[in-house]
Amino acid sequence: MNYYLRYDYDNFQSFYENIVSIRHGACFEFMGCKVKFYQMPSDDRCIIVSCCGDMLSKGQAEEKMKNVLKILSFLFALNISTTEFAIWESDAVMEINELLSRKSKKILHIIERKIERFKVNADFFDEIMHLLSIAYENLFNNRDEDAFVYFFKIIEKIAKKHYLIYMQRHHTVKATRKNKSELRNFTNAYSVNFLNVKLTEDLVDRKVDLLYKSLKMELYGSIFGKISLFIQRHKIEIDINIVSELVKVRNKIAHGDTIEQDMLSGDLACCEYLANEMIAYHFFNIDYLKLHFKSYRHFQGEDIYLL
Secondary structure, eight states: OEEEEEEESOSSOTTOOOEESSOTTOEEEETTEEEEEEOOGGGOOEEEEEEEOSSOOHHHHHHHHHHHHHHHHHHHTSOOOOSOOEEEEESOOOOOOSOSOHHHHHHHHHHHHHHHTOSTHHHHHHHHHHHHHHHHHHHTTTOHHHHHHHHHHHHHHHHHHHHHHHHHHHSOHHHHHHHHHHHHHHHHHHHHHTTOOOOOHHHHHHHHHHHHHHHHHHHHSSHHHHHHHHHHHHTOOOOHHHHHHHHHHHHHHHTTOOOOHHHHHHHHHHHHHHHHHHHHHHHHSSOGGGTOOOEEOSTTOOOTTOO
């Protein structure tokens, strides 16, 4: 016996047109499920996900299939994860075929292998996928402020998680000693050459301790600093001034300030891009564009990630 879940493409505002660049009828295995795409408008375009129910309860199967849709939503950058769906049981079996491209198969294989190896990251990944599905649901229903907030939540959570890992790995006793040594040389030279003050060894040590603590607080203490740290370490191509703008917009929304729609639309696009990039690098150590499946979300037939 198998469980089946059907996702239809029409659960959002008519302005959007969800189209994925996958051949009609393509059926493949992913994350212990089978996924089949029906792409012909005359056939009511939809995605069918199935999984074997021999070892799973209906609730477990439902959760498993919904998680597959959430990951596909991330790969396509589309709203293909929903709370409204049909689920049923059947003895029928979907047959996998070779209609999926080799490139797409490779991407799915990379994703699946990484997820299978998750240990401490598993629950965090599920949390981020859940937030992303809410972000896209809001985006595709023209709730731009809510979409921005959820995309930014993803950025914020990953930045904070990465910061903690970075501090544990790179701010060891040995690293701190080296950093303070560099700062000590600078402080000594600066006080003599620019301030004309010669300090005792004890005074230099005390000043360095204070400076080092203050610098860490100034650079890492804000969410901007933590996001900047992630961007610099992973070499994400985004202007740091845009990141500063995103933080300001988040704060304005939190305080109920009015934001012009034209400005919000541009910032929302940047926030979505950064959220997906940070997901890709944090969980899969790869640029998002190398994971992204070609897709369209407007009637013009353009993939916003490939323009």
